[in-house]
Amino acid sequence: MSLSQLKRIYWAFNPPTVEKRTDALRFGIIGAANSAAWALIIPAKLHPEVVIQAVAARDRKRAEEFAKKNGIPEVKDSYQELLDDPNIDCILVPLPNALHFEWAVKAIRAGKHVLLEKPSVSNSIEAEILFKMPELDQPNPPVLLEAFHYRFHPIWSVFMSLVNPADVVHVDTYSMIPWWFVNKDHIHFNYNLAGGTMMGMGTYNFAALRLIFGAEPEECISADVKAFTEGVHHDCDYEFKAKFRFPNGCIGEAFSTLQGPTVWHPSYATVTHRQVEVPDKTLPPSQEKFVTREVTIHGFIHAIFWHRVDVKESYEIRDKSTKKVIKKWTESRSQKAHTPKEAGGDLANLEGETYWMSFRYQLEAFVNRVKGRETAYWVDREDSLNQMKMVDMAYEKSGLGVRPTSKFQAN
């Protein structure tokens, strides 16, 4: 690892606290969750319009320790007390998946803007209710965002600019977390808390497939899982491989594990396009030129650590009448982009620093939406609903069944 890489990662996790504006949004966190540090607390230090005002936990002492550790000024006695505080503008919901639905609904009803951890809810039954809440269709509705952080990173935009969804025929996606990172007692492996790898990491792969094809899957062709069978862990997949059929018979594949090998391997998505003709006025009229493009994004989920987009284009010049290949060659190039400026194009003038994590880019968009400003990118409600449908599709195919629906009565 180079010194500049090390420095970037150091500053990403230990950023300076910028001066806060008087009209900064006040966030409350429900649950003293580990993920809250990456998802909000660290990125908030770098945002002049975000203050982490309060935290609530089931146990006050735990909330107090969390507040002390993270410099959060207020502790509430319960999640509900946090929602009832008119001084709080926005809520982060980093609870176990099974509780996302209840607390996102309650937060929206309390008039709060909601940054909701992924996966948004336990299944599409809950998603139908949450994302179609009438409160979200009223004038000046609360902002609700499923925290699909990687989609806000500039390298994802670079990658997508090199993908032509209409020409994609095959996509292969991979993600992993080493075994030592996720303890068996983690909420990821608790069935009643809507655990499982397709919920935890797999949802990232699934979103990548949906975005790359620019379409929803028509069928989950196969979903092979390795799952726990005992106690609270039952029916929680710790590893899976799934295959989906997208429109026009195109295939999208996903592999993910939360019990991967000791050494972390960056996530990737490899996209194969069909061969297309390339207009080339320099060719004689008897010849035609074709290209087949393969694009791979490495490290799309946690781009701050390392990422790269590779493009490989295989060209052919053929005789038009005989179809005989006259010449063939391959061109390759790679790109990295930690900032919008490095990404270039439409993004070039947007805010960003080399040490901004995907979560910081996500927070930028979230705040802009709350403040009524334009955002270059967004994950809308229909998108999140379709995402849960894909997760359900895979769980049904796997035989493990969709994750249980909350008993919370939203209506």
Ligand SMILES: NC(=O)C1=CN([C@@H]2O[C@H](COP(=O)(O)OP(=O)(O)OC[C@H]3O[C@@H](n4cnc5c(N)ncnc54)[C@H](OP(=O)(O)O)[C@@H]3O)[C@@H](O)[C@H]2O)C=CC1
């Ligand atoms: N964006 C990202 O990079 C990541 C996102 N995630 C997502 O964030 C969410 C939380 O994950 P993570 O932070 O790792 O989980 P943690 O176990 O660290 O935190 C979960 C929190 O949920 C609260 N909670 C409430 N009820 C229960 C219950 N019955 N059992 C256990 N906890 C309960 C606990 O809060 P209390 O303090 O009140 O006891 C706890 O702090 C998940 O949806 C996960 O998918 C996870 C990891 C990374």
Ligand SMILES: O=C1OC[C@@H](O)[C@H](O)[C@H]1O
């Ligand atoms: O980004 C992540 O990394 C760690 C996983 O436990 C988690 O589910 C995922 O969101």
